[in-house]
Amino acid sequence: MTDNKDFTKFSRRGFLVGTGGLVLASALPTKFASAQTAPTYTRYNVSSDEGLAMLDSYKIAITEMLNRPPCDPHNWYRNALVHTLDCPHGNWWFLPWHRGYMGWFEKTCRKLSGNPNFAFPYWDWTEEPYVPDVFFDGVLDPCHDAFIQSYEVFMRDFRNPMSQFWDSLSPAQVEQLGLYKYDSFDDFWEYVESIFPPPGKARNLTRGNSGFDEETQTAVSEDTILEALSDKYFAGFNNTSDDDELKYKFVGFGSGPADHHGMMVSQGIIEAQPHNLVHNIVGGIFEDKTAGFMADNLSPTDPIFFMHHSNMDRLWDVWTRKQESFGLPTLPIGSRLDKWREEPFLFFIDDNGNPLLNGKAQDYEVIGDFDYGYTPGSGESIIPKRKSKGKVSRSVKVFRSAVTAASALNFTQLSTRNINLPYTDFRAAVAEAATSHVAAEITIQPPANVRGVSFNVLVNPPKGARNIGFDSPHFAGAFQFFGTHRHSGPITFTIPLTKALKALAKNNKLGIDMCEPLEIAVVPNTKGITINSLEAALESVTIKIF
Incomplete structure (x- = not known):
């Protein structure tokens, strides 16, 4: 749910x-x-x-x-x-x-x-x-x-x-x-x-x-x-x-x-x-x-x-x-x-x-x-040229993926979460002239050594695709850890989705009218170093419309 x-x-x-x-x-x-x-x-x-x-x-x-x-x-x-x-x-x-x-x-x-x-x-x-x-x-x-x-x-x-x-x-x-x-x-x-x-x-x-x-x-x-x-x-x-x-x-x-x-x-x-x-x-x-x-x-x-x-x-x-x-x-x-x-x-x-x-x-x-x-x-x-005199919406809507067991992140397959978004909110947010914004808050259990790993985020990735270019509308962005830290526990990273969602909607690749869930996928990628395995897990994804 x-x-x-x-x-x-x-x-x-x-x-x-x-x-x-x-x-x-x-x-x-x-x-x-x-x-x-x-x-x-x-x-x-x-x-x-x-x-x-x-x-x-x-x-x-x-x-x-x-x-x-x-x-x-x-x-x-x-x-x-x-x-x-x-x-x-x-x-x-x-x-x-x-x-x-x-x-x-x-x-x-x-x-x-x-x-x-x-x-x-x-x-x-x-x-x-x-x-x-x-x-x-x-x-x-x-x-x-x-x-x-x-x-x-x-x-x-x-x-x-x-x-x-x-x-x-x-x-x-x-x-x-x-x-x-x-x-x-x-x-x-x-x-x-x-x-x-x-x-x-x-x-x-x-x-x-x-x-x-x-x-x-x-x-x-x-x-x-x-x-x-x-x-x-x-x-x-x-x-x-x-x-x-x-x-x-x-x-x-x-x-x-x-x-x-x-x-x-x-x-x-x-x-x-x-x-x-x-x-x-x-x-x-x-x-x-x-x-x-x-x-x-x-x-x-x-x-x-x-x-x-x-x-x-x-x-x-x-x-x-x-x-x-x-x-x-x-x-x-x-x-x-x-x-x-x-x-x-x-x-x-x-x-x-x-x-x-x-x-x-x-x-x-x-x-x-x-x-x-x-x-x-x-x-x-x-920044507006003139101070706003009208009432500004303070609304921020949050939609969480269903609670499931954390899924292992590895270099050979996507880890995904599906989020059901209300039809009206979703369609309004991705309309070409929309002024609202959409972001994903992605929570992972980090690996023991975070150096050299970038986590690429995809929206509704094509089924069976082995390679997706950085210029693809499915690519939303990447997140990385800065530095090594003496902490434990899950960490949440925020990725903007608005540009990717609007591009996919324009090409009818979101399935909004079919009321299909939004699929967010995370796949790690090594940054110039050799890593054979990655002990990390995708815990949850939250979609924020603001």
């Missing part, structure tokens, strides 16, 4: 909590409100003249930090290790944590570069689906001799200083690291050893081969970005009950709810698609199952990390301004907004090298004192 829910039926309390977040954001002083006044600092497109000039200052700051001793919190690798220690992925703290991490490090770069106007440029990979050529020059390339080229040298220089840092942690910091299953310094350092790239493999893409593959091009396409930006909610719950049978924990623009930011639970389109796939294609997974910096949790070692995440933050800003224009909530909705805001972020370092031991998610729900803005980039077309 298909389980379906309509988010227009929020509890009164849950709805008021959600809109209260919007009122609070709007009531902040003008300095803190998005796009209200001209910001002090501007984040430019990385390929603009202004962006390229910022990169010259960035190189000065990078060189300074690479030359600092390992005991200095402003050493380049010490900053990257903050990400290794504490970075959330697959939960609703993903965006605010990265905003705080980026914002404080930007202030540090401003100080060390000597440029009082410095701000991180953003890499608009929708317009430039390749590594810009400038990132193969000097210290913008992690393969440059100024960077440490082997784990042995890194261990010699950094293990003892990091052990001393560990011994200085507060009880609250130690408790946080326990949530990541770092029960001792040795646990943490063992993980660091497992993700440090071998010599010559700091980055996958090269000046002669800088372009994205087909899956990543789909993930960064304008269609995908606009689908992500169209989501009506950040994340939340559809009522206040603690009974799992009575609530629906849903994934939104900001990924999905979790108990703490050390959990990986679910990823919205913006995280599951451009974030993960750009990280992986730039860093690369090699035949020996090792990875370049960008493909794992030492990713800030690669200087392009900050341009990638500047674009992610820019898209959050675009989404926020879109929400404000339509009178929609900009923060998580439901009874757990306070919990979301109170989540501790305890490992950031300020521009004077001091630890920030009392940080919380609410500190970064708006750009605030970081006081930067963005020049226009991809996705801006989602």
Whole structure:
């Protein structure tokens, strides 16, 4: 039986909590409100003249930090290790944590570069689906001799200083690291050893081969970005009950709810698609199952990390301004907004090298004192030219596949789930002129080693087909894990379906008039490495119409 829910039926309390977040954001002083006044600092497109000039200052700051001793919190690798220690992925703290991490490090770069106007440029990979050529020059390339080229040298220089840092942690910091299953310094350092790239493999893409593959091009396409930006909610719950049978924990623009930011639970389109796939294609997974910096949790070692995440933050800003224009909530909705805001972020370092031991998610729900803005980039077309005066639909309808046993994922056959969608809703959603959007939330039990596997998603795949091209209307997209994580349990990835569904409907390949169920298929594909078996399972598929 298909389980379906309509988010227009929020509890009164849950709805008021959600809109209260919007009122609070709007009531902040003008300095803190998005796009209200001209910001002090501007984040430019990385390929603009202004962006390229910022990169010259960035190189000065990078060189300074690479030359600092390992005991200095402003050493380049010490900053990257903050990400290794504490970075959330697959939960609703993903965006605010990265905003705080980026914002404080930007202030540090401003100080060390000597440029009082410095701000991180953003890499608009929708317009430039390749590594810009400038990132193969000097210290913008992690393969440059100024960077440490082997784990042995890194261990010699950094293990003892990091052990001393560990011994200085507060009880609250130690408790946080326990949530990541770092029960001792040795646990943490063992993980660091497992993700440090071998010599010559700091980055996958090269000046002669800088372009994205087909899956990543789909993930960064304008269609995908606009689908992500169209989501009506950040994340939340559809009522206040603690009974799992009575609530629906849903994934939104900001990924999905979790108990703490050390959990990986679910990823919205913006995280599951451009974030993960750009990280992986730039860093690369090699035949020996090792990875370049960008493909794992030492990713800030690669200087392009900050341009990638500047674009992610820019898209959050675009989404926020879109929400404000339509009178929609900009923060998580439901009874757990306070919990979301109170989540501790305890490992950031300020521009004077001091630890920030009392940080919380609410500190970064708006750009605030970081006081930067963005020049226009991809996705801006989602924002109406005039603020909406009419009533905007808040409806989000959810249809779950029937509850069945998890099916094994392997490389030789499709794993499928069928979802029965109401005729009227389905036909309206895939009409050529439809303004609604459709996405699939796909839950899998991940393999023990997630490196080197891409999971391709197909809609109503042709019976008996052995090969389906990336240009086929049946291909909706792919999802990949970013990095290796110390977690267990199923994880949900969100894939946009609107483009594929409309193309199939136009060619009469959906069976809507026959009231046939929608078939979603998942098939893993290796990414340049040899994997003989894959211990992973498809658990469920949920279709969301919004």
